[in-house]
Amino acid sequence: MQVRDKVCVVTGGGSGIGRALCLRFAAEGARAVVVVDRNAEGAAAVAAEIGSGAVARGVDVGVEGEVTALLTGIENELGPVDVLCNNAGIASGGDPLHTPLDEWERQWQVNLMAHVYAIRAVLPGMLARGEGHIQYTASMAGILTSHGNLPYAVTKHAVVGLAEWMSITYHDKGVRSYLLAPLGVRTPMLGAQADSEWGRSAAGPIAEPEDVAQQVIDAFAEERFLVLTNPVAQDWMAFKTSDLEKWLAGMRKLQARIESAGA
Numbered sequence: 388m389q390v391r392d393k394v395c396v397v398t399g400g401g402s403g404i405g406r407a408l409c410l411r412f413a414a415e416g417a418r419a420v421v422v423v424d425r426n427a428e429g430a431a432a433v434a435a436e437i438g439s440g441a442v443a444r445g446v447d448v449g450v451e452g453e454v455t456a457l458l459t460g461i462e463n464e465l466g467p468v469d470v471l472c473n474n475a476g477i478a479s480g481g482d483p484l485h486t487p488l489d490e491w492e493r494q495w496q497v498n499l500m501a502h503v504y505a506i507r508a509v510l511p512g513m514l515a516r517g518e519g520h521i522q523y524t525a526s527m528a529g530i531l532t533s534h535g536n537l538p539y540a541v542t543k544h545a546v547v548g549l550a551e552w553m554s555i556t557y558h559d560k561g562v563r564s565y566l567l568a569p570l571g572v573r574t575p576m577l578g579a580q581a582d583s584e585w586g587r588s589a590a591g592p593i594a595e596p597e598d599v600a601q602q603v604i605d606a607f608a609e610e611r612f613l614v615l616t617n618p619v620a621q622d623w624m625a626f627k628t629s630d631l632e633k634w635l636a637g638m639r640k641l642q643a644r645i646e647s648a649g650a
């Protein structure tokens with residue numbers, strides 16, 4: 388699949404990976420790039436950077452009614468959504484004793500249910516046309532789990548489960564699924580953590596958002612499900628599945644190192 392002439396919607400498009408995807412889709416000749424972000428100013432700035440063919444929408448994707456209205460409006464205005472990138476995400480929270488339940492709920496809504504709301508809006512049309520492309524931004528934290536932020540790790544696992552299920556069920560009906568599972572990426576979300584013990588040891592090699600956009604474009608071209616930001620992620624996945632007990636022991640050692648470094 389090439390994004391040339393396609394209508395592309397990117398959530399979390401106002402910053403980081405989403406911004407890089409929007410710019411790259413425009414450079415590839417997308418017919419329309421819809422930059423969606425709760426930060427309406429950030430979305431507008433990216434749309435302005437692209438210029439013609441881009442529109443900005445200030446939407447909270449954790450609210451079902453806003454997502455449905457957004458996608459219905461886009462389809463009426465610009466035509467069917469060909470490429471949907473469910474990319475917006477948040478990473479607040481901590482351990483089970485210090486994460487308020489409303490923080491869990493918010494992560495659940497933004498990191499997982501936002502994907503479900505968007506799927507419910509675009510999937511009927513994609514199935515009727517026999518074609519559609521849905522990209523899910525999870526994280527390696529959703530495959531290998533992570534250190535520190537429990538709601539993030541749990542909700543990202545849910546995204547991986549959703550994307551795999553969608554691929555199994557709808558790929559042969561024309562709706563392709565793409566799972567982006569980055570290690571660390573230099574964005575505002577990662578911020579100064581890149582220089583912490585966690586960043587150095589657990590986040591893996593830090594990628595640039597533009598390189599991640601290239602990796603997504605490559606996966607689209609091959610209609611390949613899994614998008615990793617560094618080959619070492621594949622090795623870590625193989626280690627986990629080959630010897631779970633040994634892998635957990637190694638993760639515990641790393642956890643102790645991160646705790647003693649205070650980050």
Ligand SMILES: NC(=O)c1ccc[n+]([C@@H]2O[C@H](COP(=O)([O-])OP(=O)(O)OC[C@H]3O[C@@H](n4cnc5c(N)ncnc54)[C@H](O)[C@@H]3O)[C@@H](O)[C@H]2O)c1
Binds near residue numbers: 447476478497574
């Ligand atoms: N940066 C990393 O190291 C890294 C690693 C793995 C996965 N990810 C994932 O990549 C995705 C993009 O993150 P990023 O690193 O570019 O971060 P970022 O903070 O630079 O960008 C995220 C964007 O999403 C928007 N957003 C947040 N909540 C929203 C909501 N409810 N509705 C609409 N927009 C919302 C923010 O305003 C922001 O513009 C996230 O899903 C994140 O979990 C990032």
